[in-house]
Amino acid sequence: MTNSASTSAGTAAFTHAAGPMNVARFPSLDGRSVFVTGGGSGIGAAMVEAFAAQGARVAFVDVAAEASAELAARIQARGHAAPWWRACDVRDVAALQQAIADAAAALGDFHVLVNNVASDDRHTLESVTTTYYDNRMAINERPAFFAIQAVVPGMKRLGQGAIVNLGSTGWQTKAGEYPCYAIAKSSVNGLTRGLAKGLGAHRIRINTVSPGWVMTDRQVTKWLTPAGEDDIARNQCLPDKLLPEDIARMVLFLASDDGRMCTAQEFTVDAGWV
Numbered sequence: 001m002t003n004s005a006s007t008s009a010g011t012a013a014f015t016h017a018a019g020p021m022n023v024a025r026f027p028s029l030d031g032r033s034v035f036v037t038g039g040g041s042g043i044g045a046a047m048v049e050a051f052a053a054q055g056a057r058v059a060f061v062d063v064a065a066e067a068s069a070e071l072a073a074r075i076q077a078r079g080h081a082a083p084w085w086r087a088c089d090v091r092d093v094a095a096l097q098q099a100i101a102d103a104a105a106a107l108g109d110f111h112v113l114v115n116n117v118a119s120d121d122r123h124t125l126e127s128v129t130t131t132y133y134d135n136r137m138a139i140n141e142r143p144a145f146f147a148i149q150a151v152v153p154g155m156k157r158l159g160q161g162a163i164v165n166l167g168s169t170g171w172q173t174k175a176g177e178y179p180c181y182a183i184a185k186s187s188v189n190g191l192t193r194g195l196a197k198g199l200g201a202h203r204i205r206i207n208t209v210s211p212g213w214v215m216t217d218r219q220v221t222k223w224l225t226p227a228g229e230d231d232i233a234r235n236q237c238l239p240d241k242l243l244p245e246d247i248a249r250m251v252l253f254l255a256s257d258d259g260r261m262c263t264a265q266e267f268t269v270d271a272g273w274v
Contacts, residue, residue: 017240023249028257030055033107035100037061037090037147038117039083040068042216043166046244047114047251052080054252056112059103061088061096090117090143091135100150109154112255115144115165118185122177133180140184144191152204160203162255165192166247167210167266169274173235189266196264205263207254212270215241237272 034051038044039060051058052075062068065087076082086099119139155161171182192208250269253259
């Protein structure tokens with residue numbers, strides 16, 4: 001499911017289980033430069049598409065080159081500016097920061113950074129080795145810090161900025177299938193709150209968006225079993241399944257001038273599960 005083009009001035013639409021949804025357009029995002037990590041598929045792709053539909057100049061990195069190329073072509077086919085993208089393994093911090101620098105050279109200093117990249121592979125406490133642990137942190141924790149480090153000088157030059165770190169409700173519901181992922185994602189609020197005061201002096205805002213169980217292709221294929229359907233029905237307050245676009249809408253708000261006085265906060269989008 002992807003966002004459609006704007007349907008009228010000030011609105012855009014995507015299709016939810018409940019039917020077409022008319023959603024906001026944020027004029028302040030038009031022409032702004034946005035960088036998204038892990039933007040080639042899933043929630044990241046929904047955010048890349050949503051920012052492009054707002055008229056933003058979007059750049060992203062993802063390890064999946066084929067999916068990224070298809071996304072860029074799809075966005076351009078809809079009449080939006082083709083995003084800048086690069087295949088990049090974010091475990092390589094130097095490569096990540098170089099990609100950010102190269103994208104900024106092409107699009108201008110970034111007004112917005114979305115730290116989205118993550119991998120929630122299942123594992124047990126007993127199976128974790130030091131090598132596996134370090135690898136999980138290198139994907140789910142470390143890239144956010146070093147992406148922030150790379151974009152902040154440009155945001156200072158702009159005199160403003162918005163950073164959105166993607167957290168998770170998984171660790172908050174005490175899910176036991178991915179302890180290393182839970183450690184990494186629980187640290188996101190610490191990163192957000194720990195940087196908010198210093199960045200705020202430069203009008204750079206930083207917030208966490210914590211999704212619930214989002215129905216990406218990966219989640220549906222790997223883990224949406226009949227038991228999972230029962231979990232959704234039992235635990236969510238709202239009956240509809242959570243879509244990647246639902247997360248993108250919150251991120252757009254926080255990235256825009258409409259969220260100009262929001263910082264150091266966690267915003268949960270989970271249909272009322274937590």
